[in-house]
Amino acid sequence: MMGEIPSDKPSSVASDLSEESGVFRGFIVHASVDPQKDRLFFVGRLEDGRSFAAVEAQWRPYVHIREEDWGAWDSLVDAPPGQKSPAALESFSGRERLLRLDFSRYGDRAAGVKLLERAGIPSPDGDTKPPEAFLLERRVRGPVELRGQSRPGRFVDVVFPHPQILPAPGPVTLPLKTASVDIETDMGDGSLRAVGVSWTGTLGRDQILRDTQGLVRVLGSPDASPAAGVPLFFHPDERSLLAAFIDDIRRIDPDVITGWNFLDFDFPRLAERCEFFHIPFNLGRSGDRAKYFPGEGRRSGAALIPGRQVLDALRIVRSGPQRFSDYTLQTVSREVLGEGKLVTSSGKDKAEELDRLYREDIRTFGAYCCRDAELVLRILAETGLFRLTLERASLTGVSLDKAWTSVVSFERIYALELGVRGIAPPPAVSRRVSGAAGGTVLDPRQGLFRNIAVFDFRSLYPTIIRTFNIDPLARERVSSPGISPAEAPITAPNGAVFSRSPGILPALIAEYFAARREALDRGDEIAAHVYKILMNSFYGVLGTAACRYGLTELAGAITSFARKWLLFSRDWFTGQGCPVLYGDTDSLFVETGLDDQAGFGDFLDRCGALAKELNVSLSRQVQAEYRLTSFMELRFEKAYRRFMIPPLRGLHEAGEIRGRAKGYGGYLLHPDGTGSVEVKGMEAVRSDVTPLARRVQLELLALVFAGGGEGEFREKIFETVRLLKAGALDGELVYRKRLSRPPETYTSSTPPQVKAARALGWKARRGTVEYLWTEQGPEPVSLPHAPPDYEHYLDSQVLPVARSIADAAGWTGELFPRKSRDRRTRLDRNEGQLDLDL
The missing domain is CATH 1.10.132.60 (B family DNA polymerase, thumb domain)
Structure with a gap:
């Protein structure tokens, strides 16, 4: 929560501190509610580099309920005052009428939502927080346009007291400032020995080495040894070190605070030590304290810093496309940057070496701490993962800390598209969903084979969604009385039925495919990857009960179509005299019949022709059976000179011969005529x-x-x-x-x-x-x-x-x-x- 409108903060860039009016563009980093003064805060950074806070005091909160539930609501004696009005939105099913309950105070809305839950009255947006509801209404996804008057702020550079808040047209430059934090502690009592901070403006490959700054604060007395290349400040006690660190963060004024394993170690330890010394943990852009929320079971902890976002670099790297042998900072740094930490040992040896440095060479100890913080920024920049996080948040409209969450991102995207159509989301209700089943696996043939080609469907699940109109709304509004045979619904192999009226997901996928192609054409692989992983996440989201749109038959429709066309393709290859050794989800491993004299170009000619013929057959079959245009496309992916499928261990030892699924190796041919051993799923x-x-x-x-x-x-x-x-x-x-x-x-x-x-x-x-x-x-x-x-x-x-x-x-x-x-x-x-x- 932002406790007050920030004021009296000098700007971090050269500017006139008087009031100014105009149109400004930027990015919203954090949104919150001030329930005492009934207003919304949107905090972020403008394109010109200044941090901002926009205040919305006119918008009033609301919830929707079904018209048939008005009597039940009206009979609740402790219901907070709410104004009934006709809803501008249709219900998700289209069969029920909605009413809108408007509240003059945010506290009344919160109390009303609790009463609805207690009374069992469903609401499509009761679980949507007011700042999110406001941004959904305005179609704002992160990049924002602010129109109106601004004045200097206290905790930010500028404040917009009464702006018009709109989605930003066109691309927005996002000069977010990022600070990485690393702490070193006493292994005995957990007290702080050092806090290092490294920070930069735009976190990109070109800027990171040129613009990064750093400092470290160490518990101890200064010595006469030469500086280790980083500003080092000594503190006589832990209290003064913590207070100085908090001042550092407020002075640097980052939009994002990160670190390696930051949410499971550094942040909670900092919060604990501040509490121990009764120091306000005020890291944010308000007078309110930062908070840590411990995880439960398999759920990891989370953090709240008013006006900023906390991103754990370790979690982001784990979510990214690149895999590592392990996820220690040392390993990832070595593989990404070609260099690592100042102390390279691990376990007990590392602890002993750091203890020695702290006793004997405190400046090197401080440099070690600051270098760890700097390495995190460099990894996020070099891999493009920070920009990837920004792109995901900008596309989906979720906050930066939730950019890698599939369900939250999907629900936000879908709600935006429903809003364009004047439709409310379905209420979030508890139900059983069997889960997103794995893809079809064809029994593999054990053995050592020659000249094998791999064919795969390009984005199979997204193209199935697009081809067969698999969509939550298309399933919900599948039919109406008097429907003509030409409009007969589409029935999936698992029995799920979908309307032929264009659905939201097929339209989104078509848009994402086009945008991804544009990104690839201009060489922007990060933007292309954003669209790819979002499309690929749709299937899993539809198969989980954690998503309000998740249904067993939705996920099952996708996998049942995938099985149908994988088997169709297997039989087609067999009919061409090319036996299939193995198949998994969207790939087929096919004997080509080529001899060992065939080069990569021969594979390309032979397999390219096969893929083209099969795609024509697929399109004809889809048109004949469903009267639809197929967007599925099989393509030749790679060739193996030798290919091995090992036996399934337990069965083979018992005398039964069967190949091991999802585990194989081969000698991969490259376009230049060279080759290399490739292994998948094996040791x-x-x-x-x-x-x-x-x-x-x-x-x-x-x-x-x-x-x-x-x-x-x-x-x-x-x-x-x-x-x-x-x-x-x-x-x-x-x-x-x-x-x-x-x-x-x-x-x-x-x-x-x-x-x-x-x-x-x-x-x-x-x-x-x-x-x-x-x-x-x-x-x-x-x-x-x-x-x-x-x-x-x-x-x-x-x-x-x-x-x-x-x-x-x-x-x-x-x-x-x-x-x-x-x-x-x-x-x-x-x-x-x-x-x-x-």
């Missing part, structure tokens, strides 16, 4: 196995794809076993597994990573645990531990990988015994088999 690309298993699998696959035989294969395994038992591979034995919830919440079972976390003393903590499997079981790497259990690594990491490849290649099924501890016979390697005990 080589899984972060929860050891580096040993990943390396061994890649090397064995490369050997097999290059034409290596059983003898070379056995020699490779023999050498790996010898090195393993000699201790030469100890650096590749570390497991890295993430705890999705604190270790104390595991009660029914205790996975090895949980045992390791408990040995480290973890409580109320999540994260990645590093451990070895020793002769005493799982033990943390960072603590003294017993010697590695080499038999465990042989049985669980090396032999399963080798066995699956050998089986797929059609070699001796008993090349390697199933368990080293149960081996009864050890044959000499000269006889063609392997002595694994050496």
Whole structure:
């Protein structure tokens, strides 16, 4: 909440401090209600770089109810005063009339919404907060145009007391200021040792290195050592350090505050220490305090800073398109920037090194803290993830902190489109939704194959939605009396029925496809990615009860159509003499019949022609069966010279032969004639196995794809076993597994990573645990531990990988015994088999 209209703050840019009138454009960072003075606040930054607060005091809050529920509302003796008026919106179903209840005070609306919930009276917008309702009415999605008079502010540069608030026409430059915060604490009592802040204006690749500034505040006494390249301020006590940090944030005046794991560690710790010292936690653009809301169960914590947004960089990176071996700041920084933290050790070694630096080299300690904050800004800039967050928020209309939430974004987009049509959303009611089922998986054929092509449907689920008018409103308003045969509804294979009247989702997808194509044509991959992930999220949203539009039959209609056309395509390829080895959701792996002399251009010609013919057949079938235009498009994606599907382990060992779904490897052909080993869903690309298993699998696959035989294969395994038992591979034995919830919440079972976390003393903590499997079981790497259990690594990491490849290649099924501890016979390697005990 913004407690008062900000005033008397000097501008952060050169400007005349007198009142000015005109048209200004900017971006809304935070919206809130002041219930005491019954007004709305919209806070953000203008294109010219000034922070602003816009005050809306004339708009009055309201809720809609069904006309038939007026009697029930009117009979509530404790109902707050509300004015009944005809609604300008239709109900979602179109079968009910709505009334609008207008309130003169925001507190009355809040009380009214609680009464509606208690009385069981549904409302389409009772759960919509007033600032969101106002912005929906105005069609404002973040970029905003402000018309009217402004004056200097206290907590912001300018205040608009009575502006006209409109959606900004055309593109808006978004010069948001971002500050990254990192804290260092005493591992014993949790007190602060240092707070580093790094900040910048526009967070882009070009500006980040040129414009970034930083400072660090350290608990301690200054020494005579030279400065470490960053402004360093010393404080005699923690209270003065905290107070100075709060002043820093208000002086820097960022729109966004971020950090690595910021919401699960830094922010709550700062809030705790301020409370401990009775220091107002006033980080925002008002006199109100920042607040932390702890997570429950699997839900992570959240933060509120009036007038600003809090974004956890770790969460954003996890939501982004790029995958990493783990999500520590050190790993992500190394992979993205090619450089990392000043202290590179981890676990206990890291804690000891930081303790030493704090005692002996406090300036380097401070530089370490500030560098961590700076690395976060550089990662967000280099990956484009900060801009991606802004683009998502600007397109959907949700706040920056919710830009990566699928359900909230979908509901906001859909409500905007409903508003254009004069229709209210459906009430949010509790109901069972079976969930978004996985795609169709065709039984894979185990084995090693030659010259395989992969075909995939381009954006299959979005194009199915667009082709068959799959849409919540089209389902709700599916028919009316006297409908003609030409207007007969569309029936999906799962029985769901949809109107032929153009739906909202198909229109949105058509718009997004066009916008994505424009973005790709101008080389803007970030904007293109925004449209892609939004379209792809529609299916999952329709299959969750968390979304007011989620229904089992909606999600089922999409997957049932996908199955229908995947099977159609499989049968078509088979009819062309090209057997299908495997299929999953939107992809088919097809034997081309080409020989090993075929180059990539031959694949392109052959498979391009096949895809074109199949698309014509698809279009004809859709037109004949549904009288619709097909937007589905199959295309040739890639070619493998060699392709391997390993056996499904448990069934293969029981004598049943079946390929493993979602796990395969191949020798991928590139357009320039070169090739490389590619692995999907197998150990080589899984972060929860050891580096040993990943390396061994890649090397064995490369050997097999290059034409290596059983003898070379056995020699490779023999050498790996010898090195393993000699201790030469100890650096590749570390497991890295993430705890999705604190270790104390595991009660029914205790996975090895949980045992390791408990040995480290973890409580109320999540994260990645590093451990070895020793002769005493799982033990943390960072603590003294017993010697590695080499038999465990042989049985669980090396032999399963080798066995699956050998089986797929059609070699001796008993090349390697199933368990080293149960081996009864050890044959000499000269006889063609392997002595694994050496």
